[in-house]
């Protein structure tokens with residue numbers, strides 16, 4: 239078990255080493271479908287959720303298998319009640335994700351678009367060009383695919399982590415599960431040598447309030463090219479590292 243402070247613990251399900259927060263454990267391949275369903279149910283407003291459970295399972299798989307990523311979860315009586323995925327080195331992980339999982343993810347997007355003309359139209363109008371540009375930049379980037387996402391390299395001061403998603407099942411919220419998941423992820427970033435962890439949350443969302451409550455530094459509010467407003471947050475793991483502008487969102 240990985241406890242909320244990132245230390246290994248022998249404690250059983252439902253108990254952290256500190257005894258108060260839920261125990262966090264790695265998400266395994268066998269939990270991918272369950273995690274994808276939880277994501278689609280609890281983060282349904284995210285555009286990517288519209289690509290469906292199979293897409294999300296493949297996306298989460300990149301975090302389960304990637305060296306520079308982590309997928310963590312909380313279970314109660316075997317049932318998945320919370321999950322988080324993130325990169326301990328965002329530039330390296332997104333390069334890996336695009337190369338290793340990009341074709342399969344693109345295939346799932348095409349299937350979803352074929353099933354829903356409305357989704358297809360919205361995809362083309364708001365995101366397709368950006369997705370393709372991002373993919374090209376990652377796969378054929380001048381730095382051997384290391385510099386992705388944009389401005390997320392920490393200005394050469396070391397790897398920068400990115401907390402991508404945290405989702406806790408409704409009915410199990412406000413009891414420390416989200417906090418435990420995020421703390422364990424941040425500890426993993428620190429252990430992996432990251433100098434900072436970034437994240438983005440939709441303006442006015444529960445996520446924004448959650449990151450504020452946990453004391454993350456609000457860096458700026460940005461409007462993505464798809465027109466959504468996001469608050470960008472950072473958590474410095476070493477205070478001497480200046481915060482650079484986080485990357486593209488949405």
Ligand SMILES: CC(C)(COP(=O)(O)OP(=O)(O)OC[C@H]1O[C@@H](n2cnc3c(N)ncnc32)[C@H](O)[C@@H]1OP(=O)(O)O)[C@@H](O)C(=O)NCCC(=O)NCCS
Nearest residue numbers: 403404405406411412413414415416417444445447448451
């Ligand atoms: C955001 C989310 C992950 C929080 O999970 P959780 O298990 O309820 O969070 P915790 O119980 O660990 O709460 C941690 C802190 O955040 C605060 N918080 C959590 N949700 C909040 C909300 N909706 N509004 C205000 N504060 C909130 C808690 O009060 C707590 O702060 P405190 O210790 O000062 O009281 C959960 O609401 C969720 O899954 N939402 C949908 C998905 C989402 O928005 N994810 C975040 C962006 S990817």
